[in-house]
Amino acid sequence: MKKRYKRWEKLDNTANLFPVIAGENMSNTYRLAVVLKEPIQKELLQAALDEVLPKVPGFRLRLRSGFFWYYLEENDKPAPRVEEENTYPCRFIHTNQNNSFLFRVTYFDCRINLEVFHVLADGTGGMAFLRELTYAYLRLAHPDLRDRVGDGLSDETSLNREDSFLRNYKKASKSMYQSKRAFLIKGEKLAYHGFGIIHGHVSVSALRSYCKEHGVSINEYIVAAFTYSTYRAYQGKISAKRPIRVAVPVNLRPFFNSITTKNFFVMVSSEFAPERDEYSFEEILAITHESLAGQITKENLEAIFSYNVSNEQYLFARAVPLPLKNIAMKLIYTRNALANTTTITNMGRATVAEEYEPYIEGFHCFLSFSKGQSLKCGVASFRDDLVLSFVTELEDTAVQMGVFRQMQRDGLEVSIETNGVFYE
Amino acid sequence: MSKTCSHCRVKVLDHTEYCPLCGGVLKKDTTIDKRRPMGYPDVYGFTKKRNLALRIILAICVVTGFLLLATNYMTGGEWWSLIPCISIAYGYVVFSLYFNPTNGYMKRIIWTFILTLGMMIALDVCTGFYRWSVNYCLPAALLLYNIAGIVLMIVNHRRWESYMIFLLTAILVGFIPLCLIHFHVVTEPVLCQSAFVSSVCIFLGTLIIGGGRARTELGRRFHV
Numbered sequence: 192m193k194k195r196y197k198r199w200e201k202l203d204n205t206a207n208l209f210p211v212i213a214g215e216n217m218s219n220t221y222r223l224a225v226v227l228k229e230p231i232q233k234e235l236l237q238a239a240l241d242e243v244l245p246k247v248p249g250f251r252l253r254l255r256s257g258f259f260w261y262y263l264e265e266n267d268k269p270a271p272r273v274e275e276e277n278t279y280p281c282r283f284i285h286t287n288q289n290n291s292f293l294f295r296v297t298y299f300d301c302r303i304n305l306e307v308f309h310v311l312a313d314g315t316g317g318m319a320f321l322r323e324l325t326y327a328y329l330r331l332a333h334p335d336l337r338d339r340v341g342d343g344l345s346d347e348t349s350l351n352r353e354d355s356f357l358r359n360y361k362k363a364s365k366s367m368y369q370s371k372r373a374f375l376i377k378g379e380k381l382a383y384h385g386f387g388i389i390h391g392h393v394s395v396s397a398l399r400s401y402c403k404e405h406g407v408s409i410n411e412y413i414v415a416a417f418t419y420s421t422y423r424a425y426q427g428k429i430s431a432k433r434p435i436r437v438a439v440p441v442n443l444r445p446f447f448n449s450i451t452t453k454n455f456f457v458m459v460s461s462e463f464a465p466e467r468d469e470y471s472f473e474e475i476l477a478i479t480h481e482s483l484a485g486q487i488t489k490e491n492l493e494a495i496f497s498y499n500v501s502n503e504q505y506l507f508a509r510a511v512p513l514p515l516k517n518i519a520m521k522l523i524y525t526r527n528a529l530a531n532t533t534t535i536t537n538m539g540r541a542t543v544a545e546e547y548e549p550y551i552e553g554f555h556c557f558l559s560f561s562k563g564q565s566l567k568c569g570v571a572s573f574r575d576d577l578v579l580s581f582v583t584e585l586e587d588t589a590v591q592m593g594v595f596r597q598m599q600r601d602g603l604e605v606s607i608e609t610n611g612v613f614y615e
Numbered sequence: 616m617s618k619t620c621s622h623c624r625v626k627v628l629d630h631t632e633y634c635p636l637c638g639g640v641l642k643k644d645t646t647i648d649k650r651r652p653m654g655y656p657d658v659y660g661f662t663k664k665r666n667l668a669l670r671i672i673l674a675i676c677v678v679t680g681f682l683l684l685a686t687n688y689m690t691g692g693e694w695w696s697l698i699p700c701i702s703i704a705y706g707y708v709v710f711s712l713y714f715n716p717t718n719g720y721m722k723r724i725i726w727t728f729i730l731t732l733g734m735m736i737a738l739d740v741c742t743g744f745y746r747w748s749v750n751y752c753l754p755a756a757l758l759l760y761n762i763a764g765i766v767l768m769i770v771n772h773r774r775w776e777s778y779m780i781f782l783l784t785a786i787l788v789g790f791i792p793l794c795l796i797h798f799h800v801v802t803e804p805v806l807c808q809s810a811f812v813s814s815v816c817i818f819l820g821t822l823i824i825g826g827g828r829a830r831t832e833l834g835r836r837f838h839v
Binding site: 196197199201215226257258259260262267275276277278279283285286287288299300301302382383385386388389391392506509510588591592596599604606607608609610611612613614615 | 624653721773777
């Protein structure tokens with residue numbers, strides 16, 4: 192039976208911000224990519240997308256603006272066209288293009304790229320969709336695989352679209368976010384709105400054994416390497432007043448037993464405010480560990496998002512027309528955005544079903560740079576290959592160089608590759 | 616063949632002779648890399664050409680406008696050059712609006728209305744403000760806007776209800792000519808009043824005939 196009305200859903204607490212601040216210069220789009228061991232065939236990838244999209248309602252949505260709020264509405268248009276990658280990554284996803292879908296699928300050589308407007312889902316939701324798309328593609332490219340595993344979505348995928356922020360928030364609490372300005376990396380920008388990417392490959396097992404030896408997590412090590420590298424590159428400009436603050440998104444699902452595909456994360460920050468002239472890497476590693484470990488507790492994470500959700504719940508605030516809300520949200524965002532030097536997001540270890548593993552070379556992820564944060568980093572790993580993807584709008588690569596040199600000093604072998612803009 | 620930067624001590628997988636991190640020349644060795652670079656398209660060259668084309672068009676417009684103004688200034692008399700200058704500016708902005716592939720059709724339609732109306736009023740003011748722009752062009756634009764809304768609903772009939780907001784904005788914009796009548800800027804009010812009344816009628820008609828779908832659409836748009 193034909194449905195009479197279109198399904199629609201409210202935006203989650205985090206997603207409310209993205210349509211307000213997103214634009215050509217700050218797309219709020221992230222990329223998840225899978226590299227296969229074979230070149231991608233466009234027709235098959237399109238067929239895979241046509242097959243998967245109708246089964247995933249959480250991605251079959253378009254963004255609409257109401258009088259008081261933005262909202263997501265069911266999109267019954269055909270799946271967006273798959274194209275060969277021919278632009279810089281993470282461009283703004285215009286709501287009136289791409290058949291109004293809030294994600295795009297491109298390919299290049301052996302790589303499938305999924306770019307998602309953050310309003311739709313966070314990295315966990317995006318990764319589930321990319322995995323299903325890859326499975327469907329591989330089943331089409333290798334019919335014997337289809338015979339073995341059958342069609343349909345895998346049992347590890349969730350279609351849940353609950354607003355886990357609303358479900359789990361407890362009571363109003365005070366703001367936990369830093370709003371004091373941090374040190375911001377600035378410099379000459381790449382020509383023609385260039386988008387620089389440097390991928391660094393490191394062995395997971397080697398990195399894990401180093402971290403175990405020093406009693407820190409992989410994430411803390413990467414944040415510390417970034418902090419130390421920034422500190423060395425801009426030593427004279429960093430002070431207790433302008434500390435290096437690295438924002439780290441934390442996936443809340445494991446803490447609150449959620450399987451939602453909507454956004455469900457909060458940001459915590461690692462802060463390094465130097466009080467003397469010289470710091471060694473080991474000292475910065477210890478500071479980073481202390482700073483992050485103390486914040487990633489269920490109580491603290493709950494307090495962070497409860498503050499945001501409780502603000503959204505006030506009827507007075509809800510009844511403010513959208514254009515006025517936009518102005519207020521932009522102002523608050525600008526203040527908070529300048530409070531962080533960068534964002535380092537770690538997707539963790541990507542896993543795929545055993546049957547598909549022989550066809551897959553690796554995964555990587557990154558997000559677009561944003562106001563005040565000209566350099567960001569995404570981390571993902573697959574099997575023994577951890578990929579750090581630095582994206583930047585700056586010509587200078589001193590920070591990236593410092594991170595990789597530090598890794599090399601710590602006995603880790605690093606291979607790098609770029610998207611070529613640094614050679615122009 | 617593998618390439619290593621002897622300063623950074625990292626392997627570089629790109630097809631290049633120098634390190635993208637420090638600029639040092641890479642050292643080749645005989646070991647074979649198991650990993651091959653993922654590769655990215657050459658975006659730089661395309662962007663460069665497109666930006667150059669846009670800058671050339673802008674330069675032609677600016678220079679032409681400047682020459683017209685200069686000629687007018689030197690020959691004296693009425694400021695006739697303002698008319699072609701306004702037209703050139705209008706042409707360039709509309710061209711940019713349509714040239715940019717990221718602009719959707721709704722944005723193009725709405726901005727074409729606003730820009731055209733703006734140009735008409737500017738031309739009217741430059742030629743002595745005989746009020747033809749506000750007396751006739753403004754209500755005509757409103758009527759056309761309503762007709763565009765109906766055409767869009769027919770063409771995109773599967774999602775006709777999404778244009779309810781388009782029609783609602785016509786009513787809100789319709790208050791502008793009513794205010795202009797009140798302040799005696801508009802001297803012939805019949806057309807303006809007709810345009811407003813037609814906006815209200817079209818919206819109410821759509822709301823009543825549209826039934827549940829129209830009401831649900833408004834419910835979505837106005838959810839608090």
